[in-house]
Amino acid sequence: MTIRLNVNGKQNTIDCQAGEMLTEVLRRAGYLEVKKGCDTGNCGACTVLVDGKPVLSCSYLAARAEGREITTIQGLAEEARAFARFLTAEGADQCGFCAPGFALTVLSMKKELHNPDEAEIRHYLAGNLCRCSGYEGQIRAIKKYLEAEHA
Amino acid sequence: MRNYHSPTPPTADAPLEATEKFKVVAHDVSKVDGEGLVLGRPAYTDDLAPENALYVKLVRSPHAFARILSIDPSAALALPGVACVLTWKDCPRVPITRAGQGNPEPSPHDRFILDEYVRYVGDEVAVVAAESEAIAEKAASLVKVDYEVLNPVLDFEEALDNPVVIHPEPGIHEMFPIGFEPKRNIAAAYHMEIGDVEQELAASPVRVETTVHTQAQQHVALEAHAAFSYIDLQGRLVIVTSTQNPWHTRRLLGLAFQMPLRKIRVVKPRIGGGFGGKQHIHVEPYVAMVTMRTGKPARLALTRREVFEATFTRHEMRVKVRLGANPDGMLRAIDMQVLSNTGAYGEHALTTFMVAGSKTLPLYNKAVAVRFGGHVVYTNKVSAGAYRGYGAIQGLTGLEAAMDELAHKLAMDPVELRRKNMLHEGETSEVFRIMGEGTEGVAMNIESCKLEECIARGKELIRWDPDHLVREVAPGILRAKGMAIAMQGSGIPLIDMGSARIEFQDGGFFKLHVGATDLGTGSDTILAQIAAEELGVDMDDIVVHSSDTDHTPFDVGAYASSTTYVSGSAVLKAARSLKAKLIEAVAEKLGVAPEDIVYKGKIFMTTDGTKELSLDDFSYDTLYHDGEKMKTIEATESFTGDKSPPPYLAAFVEIELDTETGKVDVIDYVVVADVGTPINPKLAKIQIEGGVLQGIGMALYEDVRYSDAGHMLSHTMMTYPIPSREDVGRITVEIVDSYEPSGPFGAKSAGEIGIDTPPPAIANAIRNAVGIRLTEYPFTPERVLMALKAAKAK
Numbered sequence: 031m032t033i034r035l036n037v038n039g040k041q042n043t044i045d046c047q048a049g050e051m052l053t054e055v056l057r058r059a060g061y062l063e064v065k066k067g068c069d070t071g072n073c074g075a076c077t078v079l080v081d082g083k084p085v086l087s088c089s090y091l092a093a094r095a096e097g098r099e100i101t102t103i104q105g106l107a108e109e110a111r112a113f114a115r116f117l118t119a120e121g122a123d124q125c126g127f128c129a130p131g132f133a134l135t136v137l138s139m140k141k142e143l144h145n146p147d148e149a150e151i152r153h154y155l156a157g158n159l160c161r162c163s164g165y166e167g168q169i170r171a172i173k174k175y176l177e178a179e180h181a
Numbered sequence: 182m183r184n185y186h187s188p189t190p191p192t193a194d195a196p197l198e199a200t201e202k203f204k205v206v207a208h209d210v211s212k213v214d215g216e217g218l219v220l221g222r223p224a225y226t227d228d229l230a231p232e233n234a235l236y237v238k239l240v241r242s243p244h245a246f247a248r249i250l251s252i253d254p255s256a257a258l259a260l261p262g263v264a265c266v267l268t269w270k271d272c273p274r275v276p277i278t279r280a281g282q283g284n285p286e287p288s289p290h291d292r293f294i295l296d297e298y299v300r301y302v303g304d305e306v307a308v309v310a311a312e313s314e315a316i317a318e319k320a321a322s323l324v325k326v327d328y329e330v331l332n333p334v335l336d337f338e339e340a341l342d343n344p345v346v347i348h349p350e351p352g353i354h355e356m357f358p359i360g361f362e363p364k365r366n367i368a369a370a371y372h373m374e375i376g377d378v379e380q381e382l383a384a385s386p387v388r389v390e391t392t393v394h395t396q397a398q399q400h401v402a403l404e405a406h407a408a409f410s411y412i413d414l415q416g417r418l419v420i421v422t423s424t425q426n427p428w429h430t431r432r433l434l435g436l437a438f439q440m441p442l443r444k445i446r447v448v449k450p451r452i453g454g455g456f457g458g459k460q461h462i463h464v465e466p467y468v469a470m471v472t473m474r475t476g477k478p479a480r481l482a483l484t485r486r487e488v489f490e491a492t493f494t495r496h497e498m499r500v501k502v503r504l505g506a507n508p509d510g511m512l513r514a515i516d517m518q519v520l521s522n523t524g525a526y527g528e529h530a531l532t533t534f535m536v537a538g539s540k541t542l543p544l545y546n547k548a549v550a551v552r553f554g555g556h557v558v559y560t561n562k563v564s565a566g567a568y569r570g571y572g573a574i575q576g577l578t579g580l581e582a583a584m585d586e587l588a589h590k591l592a593m594d595p596v597e598l599r600r601k602n603m604l605h606e607g608e609t610s611e612v613f614r615i616m617g618e619g620t621e622g623v624a625m626n627i628e629s630c631k632l633e634e635c636i637a638r639g640k641e642l643i644r645w646d647p648d649h650l651v652r653e654v655a656p657g658i659l660r661a662k663g664m665a666i667a668m669q670g671s672g673i674p675l676i677d678m679g680s681a682r683i684e685f686q687d688g689g690f691f692k693l694h695v696g697a698t699d700l701g702t703g704s705d706t707i708l709a710q711i712a713a714e715e716l717g718v719d720m721d722d723i724v725v726h727s728s729d730t731d732h733t734p735f736d737v738g739a740y741a742s743s744t745t746y747v748s749g750s751a752v753l754k755a756a757r758s759l760k761a762k763l764i765e766a767v768a769e770k771l772g773v774a775p776e777d778i779v780y781k782g783k784i785f786m787t788t789d790g791t792k793e794l795s796l797d798d799f800s801y802d803t804l805y806h807d808g809e810k811m812k813t814i815e816a817t818e819s820f821t822g823d824k825s826p827p828p829y830l831a832a833f834v835e836i837e838l839d840t841e842t843g844k845v846d847v848i849d850y851v852v853v854a855d856v857g858t859p860i861n862p863k864l865a866k867i868q869i870e871g872g873v874l875q876g877i878g879m880a881l882y883e884d885v886r887y888s889d890a891g892h893m894l895s896h897t898m899m900t901y902p903i904p905s906r907e908d909v910g911r912i913t914v915e916i917v918d919s920y921e922p923s924g925p926f927g928a929k930s931a932g933e934i935g936i937d938t939p940p941p942a943i944a945n946a947i948r949n950a951v952g953i954r955l956t957e958y959p960f961t962p963e964r965v966l967m968a969l970k971a972a973k974a975k
């Protein structure tokens with residue numbers, strides 16, 4: 031079967047198997063910024079926004095996404111670039127595999143939470159795992175980014 | 182609950198001397214590709230696979246030990262879209278190792294790409310390729326395999342001389358003597374003794390004995406192992422893969438398929454983390470088989486479950502340490518006996534086991550008698566392989582537990598006990614000479630060791646007070662401190678070799694080609710910094726290309742904490758020699774002697790100040806304008822260390838232990854490290870932070886669990902959780918001033934050492950909290966509670 035997905039404002043008609051998850055379908059359609067880390071909804075690498083809310087695309091049926099607005103990190107390229115500068119400034123961009131999903135969640139947190147403290151930041155991002163960085167550098171980057179955005 | 186804001190360090194992290202001394206090196210240069218990665222630009226292997234590639238799936242063993250009686254692929258082959266099904270009968274019968282190591286490998290050649298026997302649940306049985314992933318999956322499920330199920334050996338304590346022999350097959354062999362005795366289920370064995378340990382122990386007034394059992398651990402690099410292959414225009418096999426060692430991969434594939442190496446090219450794109458887990462061939466042989474059989478491109482990315490069940494883990498070890506000392510705390514004897522579990526195959530069996538001693542025992546070089554020995558045994562579990570820390574973490578866990586027990590027995594500050602016995606600058610240890618990685622070691626004097634400084638600063642940061650290492654902060658809630666020190670190495674001396682080529686380009690910039698492999702560590706950036714510093718140019722003037730067996734010079738790969746020291750030294754040598762060639766060419770052009778040229782970064786001047794020439798202008802002259810003098814100016818250099826200068830660190834932890842639930846939380850983890858000159862301080866710090874977090878995971882909850890039949894129970898990230906950003910308090914990493922004369926601009930290494938201390942330091946903190954020595958890893962709440970109950974019952 032085929033499904034129609036609206037990704038980053040663009041309509042796509044994509045082949046899809048029954049029961050297939052959104053990660054696979056998006057990657058097959060060339061949205062390679064959606065990474066696959068665990069297949070079980072535990073790592074956050076596959077995060078996309080559906081109607082503005084972060085979801086784990088590996089546990090989200092592709093068919094459910096029809097008629098909704100899907101946003102990958104490429105859909106928020108401007109903001110992502112701004113955040114990337116803070117991340118690289120801290121040296122917290124290690125292998126980078128977690129980065130697209132993680133950055134998307136940071137951008138969504140920025141919209142949702144006003145002035146979060148460190149515990150709130152860690153909680154909001156708890157589902158975005160990183161095996162390389164030890165998180166400290168990412169936290170420093172987020173704090174500085176939020177400060178700069180609010181200034 | 183947790184206070185993320187404490188403690189504030191008493192004084193700010195002071196700037197390093199090296200930062201003042203150098204222009205590019207020892208500065209926080211940012212990686213050039215950070216933005217692209219955040220935006221998710223295609224960069225990793227599976228992002229780059231050709232669209233027409235066949236999808237490869239592996240049929241895997243459901244049994245821990247079995248002999249394959251027959252494989253019937255007919256139902257699978259009947260499925261439209263299936264290209265081939267390959268079995269052990271399609272592989273040359275050549276024993277290999279999957280371990281990416283030097284040649285000859287210290288790992289036994291005890292494995293076939295596909296074999297008649299399967300030795301763990303998940304072992305490869307057959308290779309299926311089809312036009313889509315869904316068809317490949319379906320086809321894999323239709324391959325009918327008949328097994329003769331055999332009795333497995335699952336407990337490594339029972340493996341030695343078990344009537345069940347895991348490797349009965351003929352033809353497997355060791356490459357040089359490593360104590361390989363497959364009939365006894367021994368993959369490797371080793372023994373060494375300095376002085377007379379038994380006699381020295383007997384004469385020691387104070388003795389302790391501690392045995393720890395460290396578990397298997399999973400790497401969980403976020404990118405799963407992936408590879409794709411195709412035949413290029415010249416009929417050569419090209420493999421693009423998430424590997425830490427392109428050359429070893431090429432060599433092992435050549436052996437496995439009996440192909441000349443000139444027929445193979447291996448390319449590494451960006452990797453989503455390695456930690457040792459990609460220092461082996463796990464996927465490459467299977468895509469290669471399909472491409473060679475069908476002539477078509479083939480791709481394979483493992484599922485997370487396959488990564489858990491069928492790549493490698495850390496070696497499970499039992500480490501027994503006995504110490505003998507005088508009443509003043511001076512060590513007289515150290516005895517370390519190790520049993521290591523290599524699982525079904527012997528990849529890295531000998532070397533990880535030897536590193537348990539060789540990269541821990543020199544820490545306490547005052548003991549007159551030192552002994553190390555034991556066995557590495559086969560079991561029917563997934564193979565163990567290289568993993569950051571590589572035996573040192575297991576050995577250190579035993580050694581640092583014993584050191585703390587000795588301190589308790591002597592009623593001494595554990596910090597002072599270590600200071601009394603530890604290695605200092607200008608000293609050596611016999612162990613360096615005796616124990617190498619699989620072979621004899623290399624004698625070495627320690628030219629840089631700032632452990633004293635690390636300890637002093639660490640004490641300050643954690644507010645160490647030996648008389649108050651535990652306090653009750655609420656009823657049943659204890660806060661306690663513990664510590665450990667560690668060393669690692671910087672490459673394998675006289676075995677690891679790296680090379681670099683730098684070529685001068687029109688426009689006045691430089692192409693830097695290195696075989697070294699950036700795993701996300703930032704080594705491309707670090708190596709460019711080294712070149713830029715020496716050539717006196719900006720980072721932007723260095724364009725790096727790495728890890729391609731066709732297009733970059735040789736390098737053994739990224740492992741054993743080698744890249745900065747070994748590959749970095751090669752880059753420095755190449756930059757030096759290129760600089761000399763540039764000066765010579767400019768001197769000739771300006772008609773003066775080379776000694777009369779001053780090269781100041783982007784400009785050449787004669788010493789008398791009369792003539793000058795910019796690097797930019799000269800680049801056009803040498804490539805376009807100078808007639809018969811025109812030439813490409815380039816330099817290629819290689820480096821092999823004749824020593825492996827260890828980095829060191831002191832770690833201090835504060836934990837919170839809930840005596841009601843048994844839960845242990847890390848509140849504060851302080852590391853002060855001597856890595857020599859950090860070429861890029863912020864990247865070095867993040868390396869260490871990341872290592873610490875993986876070490877905390879190992880100490881507290883990461884565990885590879887099996888059913889009684891040998892099925893892995895922890896095969897998802899749900900059942901094998903890794904630390905999230907809510908799971909630990911504060912990790913503070915500082916780097917002290919240090920300069921290693923043999924390293925590039927004074928550098929040593931930083932990649933592995935961070936992981937080593939959490940298992941012992943946390944155990945020592947728990948001991949200080951409740952008076953109990955936990956020895957069974959990881960320290961889950963259940964284990965802690967059980968130990969508390971058992972202690973109460975006594």
Ligand code: FES
Nearest residue numbers: 067068073074088
């Ligand atoms: S791949 Fe979706 S959460 Fe890990």
Ligand code: FES
Nearest residue numbers: 125126128160162
């Ligand atoms: S940077 Fe590698 S997983 Fe986060």
